[in-house]
Amino acid sequence: MTRTSGTTVDKAYEQLRDQLVTFGFKPGSRLNESEIAQTLSMSRAPIREALNRLIADGLVSFEPGRGFFCRRLSxxxxxxxxxxxxxxxxxxxxxxxxxxxxxxxxxxxxxxxxxxxxxxxxxxxxxxxxxxxxxxxxxxxxxxxxxxxxxxxxxxxxxxxxxxxxxxxxxxxxxxxxxxxxxxxxxxxxxxxxxxxxxxxxxxxxxxxxxxxxxxxxxxxxxxxx
Amino acid sequence: MTRTSGTTVDKAYEQLRDQLVTFGFKPGSRLNESEIAQTLSMSRAPIREALNRLIADGLVSFEPGRGFFCRRLSxxxxxxxxxxxxxxxxxxxxxxxxxxxxxxxxxxxxxxxxxxxxxxxxxxxxxxxxxxxxxxxxxxxxxxxxxxxxxxxxxxxxxxxxxxxxxxxxxxxxxxxxxxxxxxxxxxxxxxxxxxxxxxxxxxxxxxxxxxxxxxxxxxxxxxxx
DNA sequence: GTCGTCAGAATTGTCGACAGCATAGAAGAC
DNA sequence: GTCTTCTATGCTGTCGACAATTCTGACGAC
Missing domain, CATH: 1.20.120.530 (GntR ligand-binding domain-like)
Structure with missing residues (x-):
């Protein structure tokens, strides 16, 4: 929909975004990096990078030492x-x-x-x-x-x-x-x-x-x- | 000024932010990850993470395959x-x-x-x-x-x-x-x-x-x- | 003199591993 | 039965290394 570049980060970004956007993750739940990495069959690095970018979009939040969380919606x-x-x-x-x-x-x-x-x-x-x-x-x-x-x-x-x-x-x-x-x-x-x-x-x-x-x-x- | 947690990423984030904010980097110039990593004596991972967060603040931009750039100001x-x-x-x-x-x-x-x-x-x-x-x-x-x-x-x-x-x-x-x-x-x-x-x-x-x-x-x- | 092509160098993209912290669950005190 | 403490597990934070891509500069064709 946006930019469909071939890089792995972009793939992670798009997949995660779509899943977050449709609440494939439960609101407020913690996102397990390793699990996601395994699911998308890539390493944790691109996942982390994608998640960081999704913070800017307001789709995930982040707590130091605890990880990323699916945004809440009200x-x-x-x-x-x-x-x-x-x-x-x-x-x-x-x-x-x-x-x-x-x-x-x-x-x-x-x-x-x-x-x-x-x-x-x-x-x-x-x-x-x-x-x-x-x-x-x-x-x-x-x-x-x-x-x-x-x-x-x-x-x-x-x-x-x-x-x-x-x-x-x-x-x-x-x-x-x-x-x-x-x-x-x-x-x-x-x-x-x-x-x-x-x-x-x-x-x-x-x-x-x-x-x-x-x-x-x-x-x-x-x-x-x- | 914001959160002064002890984590490495935060240190990178703050240092880079201050440098970007005072144009310690030249506007529009490419930011060399390895170089920054060496300067701040840490690995590239936290640098990259900090830079990703700085995108959200509008202080750096990013081009896939090319890297991060100091924002231009006009x-x-x-x-x-x-x-x-x-x-x-x-x-x-x-x-x-x-x-x-x-x-x-x-x-x-x-x-x-x-x-x-x-x-x-x-x-x-x-x-x-x-x-x-x-x-x-x-x-x-x-x-x-x-x-x-x-x-x-x-x-x-x-x-x-x-x-x-x-x-x-x-x-x-x-x-x-x-x-x-x-x-x-x-x-x-x-x-x-x-x-x-x-x-x-x-x-x-x-x-x-x-x-x-x-x-x-x-x-x-x-x-x-x- | 300008443009296109092609190595070599530098830089980003991705990976797997380990250290350190947070969380959860069991064991024990009251 | 409830609360606290401790231990074990799982997860994040960070690292160094390698692969893939982009950039640089030189060379040659026109």
Whole structure:
């Protein structure tokens, strides 16, 4: 999905990330390096390196002398992440409208209008991807690398919940249709309106994710593994 | 400053961080693992681990197969960081005023009023510390862990410039006095005013830091090492 | 003079091993 | 029966070595 380089560390990174993201490890549980190394048939070194990088993504935590732990997830953390995300995205919108010329905004609006049309009726994953890409694309208009990096990081930590398809058919990606209104507000340089729409949109998304977290946690603790 | 555990990795982490933060390595230059290992008289493993953690702090970058590199610094990066910081801090203020009761705000105001009074006439480092601590304390009122984490990260990436005392006596920490007005606005729950003051304050700070970056870069490239 | 090619050197990527610490479980005191 | 102490096990922290890759500089073709 990201970079599919051939190196062993990357393999470890991707495998671990996917497993962490879908809570293949129990929240808060300790990750046994040797065990993981054996499972992925590689040495402990690349595992350790991958785990260190996953700290940055907020997917694992680390305690000196004790090792790495699968991150815990709670609805309050989801709240925090969405609140932070709103701060950054609304800032990005304000900055973008202040900095971009009309042609850029118009081109942005056209591009994403088309992409939304093309994705109509796609799978869940495709819609989630589209949603993420749209918000990142919007934020990228402001041309601020550090803000974008933090937003990507936040996405990573929320994403997994959106991907778990607990009961196929039950779920939908809410609010994709709301993007159209947001795009309009942007094109008309209506900052206040755009930010208001963003707030609504993110609130809805947050509600959805919160609900899923609860369901997911119940699920995880139901089929006790070890 | 952070955690001063006895482990080797921590030693490596701190040493490297300090060196990176003061640009003991040349911006953009490749970091030779073996060389560093020899200098710090330890093996490459802990060095590598420390470097991986420093990626998260934005102090080094990494390219597969090529190694670790000292981050580059530019005035545009400073702009980005300050803009992002404004997004987060203004969000924190809005959230804090919405969530906190009067007693909490009052206690916050008193505490920081006193601390500012106590720090009057302190050294440069002390003032920088005070400034950072105040802004973090303010943001902490909102009680959002993820936002606070990102703010701390941003501080880290800006801090070094503020610490380099190129020509003793020339510099001052601007705008500490402006905190008083900000505290007042907070106590009176005047969100708009508080955010306006914050914007001014950060703009001033950013100007100061930008200037220093240029001076620092000139300095670094002046005494060419290798 | 410039570009492409090709060894040689240097550096990163990965491994297995051992030392030291943390944890868990058994044995004993009260 | 509960708490403490001690021991044994398992795990992390660190190391040195080798394999694989990238970089450097020289040589030769055009």
């Amino acid at each position: 609805t309050s953390e989801v709240n925090d992440l969405y609140e932070t995300r709103f701060d950054l995205e609304s800032g990005a919108i304000a900055a973008a409208l202040a900095a971009c010329d009309d042609a850029t905004l118009e081109s942005f609006a056209m591009t994403w209008h088309d992409r939304h049309a093309a994705a109509d009726g796609g799978t869940l994953d495709q819609l989630v991807d589209l949603d993420e890409a749209f918000h990142l694309g919007l934020s990228a208009l402001a041309g601020n690398a550090s803000r974008l990096k933090y937003l990507e990081n936040i996405n990573y930590r929320i994403r997994f919940v959106r991907r778990i398809n607990l009961e196929p058919g039950t779920r939908r990606v809410g609010g994709i249709s709301e993007h159209a209104k947001l795009i309009d507000a942007i094109r008309h340089r209506d900052t206040a309106q755009a930010i208001a729409l963003l707030r609504q949109h993110l609130q809805k998304s947050a509600d959805e994710v919160r609900l899923q977290v609860q369901t997911a946690l119940a699920h995880i603790y139901a089929d006790d593994v070890a | 005035t545009s990066e400073v702009n980005d960081l300050y803009e992002t910081r404004f997004d987060l801090e203004s969000g924190a203020i809005a959230a804090a005023l919405a969530a906190c009761d009067d007693a909490t705000l009052e206690s916050f105001a008193m505490t920081w009023h006193d601390r500012h009074a106590a720090a009057d006439g302190g050294t440069l480092d002390q003032l920088v510390d005070l400034d950072e601590a105040f802004h973090l304390g303010l943001s902490a009122l909102a009680g959002n862990a993820s936002r606070l984490k990102y703010l701390e990260n941003i501080n880290y990436r800006i801090r070094f410039v503020r610490r380099i005392n190129l020509e003793p006596g020339t510099r001052r920490v601007g705008g500490i006095s402006e905190h008083a007005k900000l505290i007042d606005a907070i106590r009176h729950r005047d969100t708009a005013q508080a955010i306006a003051l914050l914007r001014q304050h950060l703009q001033k700070s950013a100007d100061e830091v930008r200037l220093q970056v240029q001076t620092a870069l000139a300095h670094i490239y002046a005494d060419d090492v290798a």
